[in-house]
Amino acid sequence: MQITSPEFKQNARAALADPNLQKALRHVRSNFIDKRAKAAGALPEFEALRDNARDIKNHTLAHLDLYLEAYEDRVRQAGGEVHYAETAETARDIIRSICERAGAKTVTKGKSMIAEEINLNDYLEEHGITPVETDLGEYIIQLRHEPPSHIIAPAVHLTREQVEESFRKSHTDLAPDRDLTEPTELLAEARAKLRERFLAADVGITGANFLVAETGTSVIVTNEGNGDLTQILPRVHIVIASIEKITPTLNDVSQIMRLLARSATGQDMSVYTTFSTGPRRPEDPDGPDEYHVVILDNGRTGMLGSDFQEALRCIRCGACMNHCPVYHAIGGHAYGWVYPGPIGAVLDPQLIGVDKAGNLPNASTFCGRCEAVCPMRIPLPNMMRHWREREFERHLSPAVARYGIGFWAFFARRPRLYQWATRLAMRVLANRAIGKGRYTSLPLAGGWTKYRDFPAPEGRTFQEQWSARRKAS
């Protein structure tokens, strides 16, 4: 996708002023947090599993080269092919050449953040291959030519009305006066439309939540079943995954699986967890004839042995953004690249460059909620701090940001920008205090909140209220 991270500030401003987005974001705040808390609370071993999952991934990363080799051997033994890609460009080339050899016209796709990362859809289209997203959320945003705004709920920024509008615009063969007021009707329409595409596709491309070294298996986790139809119906199945998806054994996967759905959606288990090993066997009546795995680096080896190594434990559950007051206020698009929220603020500067995404780690209140809920115990706020320090050292931050006093002077000379910045802060603070109206801790105000609760802003700044009153009178 196109990178707009350098315009983070403008993006955030636009997001705050977008009524549809603000309406849609309410669902994030109200839904994900309670569900996760309930599911985690119902499993007494949850915290111990988090420790074990962290240890499993640390062990894997320390032996990543050897587990990759073991994994690769097993895939080959099962009749599959493994392709390594150091860069996005190589990954795209490999996928295109497999598609071309298969004579592919249409390709169905399960949800894959790696495919977003390497900009696969645009590339395939440029080469005359039509990609069809099959996850409902991904399908909706593909119709709208938008990137995903969340790593597990790609269309979370949209309202039902916007989805209806997109379906009417795209599905022009259906009766224009059909009733689409209920979400079930929208789902039924998408299901029927995509059924045709599933059965017609030549190649299916999925991501992977895990690659299992013990057996050479790729694992996908979905609720819809779209990933399964994507990989069992076409003649060729391509898996695209990054190096850190390697997990030693099926037991290790099961340990982490117990955290994934609970942290993501508050389910004990997602509906479909599918383990795929190689192409169809001689006696199999269904399944793909060819099975390929493309393993992508794209900058991740640069995180090994660095301050950011621990971020490679991430299982992309989305909990950090679901609990992030900044994400609640501005949504995912404002971050300007594939990974939004706290994990995006850590990954994006590494993957697309600190010159482009170096300002994302500034969008943090250091409230620590992301780290508190991250199932893999990734110290996200610390890592954001590391990026800030690096940015400072590289003198990439505007000179005024280097000293607090310069910061205020900068805003004092730019009243409109000041208004925007305080509005953002107010919104963030007001969201954080949902239902409480009080904080017990505030970043950078420890001296105050240590002894008393800080009152939650009512949601509007003094300047806003002042001008509203002036207009009213």
Place this chain on the structure above:
Amino acid sequence: MVGAEEGVVSDREVILGKIRRALAADGNDVGRRAIVIARLEGTPRGIIPERGQLPQEERVALFTTMAEKVSATVGRIAALEDVPRAVAEFLRKHNLPASLRIGADPLLADLAWDGTQIAVSHGPSDGGDPVGLSHAVAGIAESGTLVLTSGPDNPTTLNFLPETHIVVIRAADIAGDYETVWDEVRETYGKGHMPRTVNMVTGPSRSADIEQTLLLGAHGPRRLHIVVVG
């Protein structure tokens, strides 16, 4: 092989080399290799939740509760020969077509469908079958999960294309946790080997992509009915 293949080989070496440099590790280090082999062979179980560690009857009860919690329906019958009657009853009750697609599973092969007026056909699904019937090799009480394996006995397409999926499972095959099922898979297929597909299925298909509203029947079956035998 196509031209890209040359690049593929070198990308492999570049990536492995970068990893080894970053970790200051040696790919031939015998000690490191031994650690990796020990884990792959030893397959440590980790932390197993107490929840599923129950005697069989209670395990079946937990499995049922958990499956119903995620909107599956569960029926229980005493013996295998009761399957046709139980299936016919379910289809009638929900006003579903009396038409069934089944694989070649020996457990389901000798059932007498004659008395049920259900039209039974065999093989994988091409999308035209309203109801699929499968046999799950295992269940997991902890989360109400079914485990199905690919092959002619239970074609994978039956798990996803029909609108209604009915799954037969023997009570004795319901385990407490995933790890126990993996032990059985290792025993059946050999260490390090798997059938092409293992599907863990927990409830019928769903999506919450429109305003976070949970809707059943996204791309997979709208209905999942489980028949526990024994």
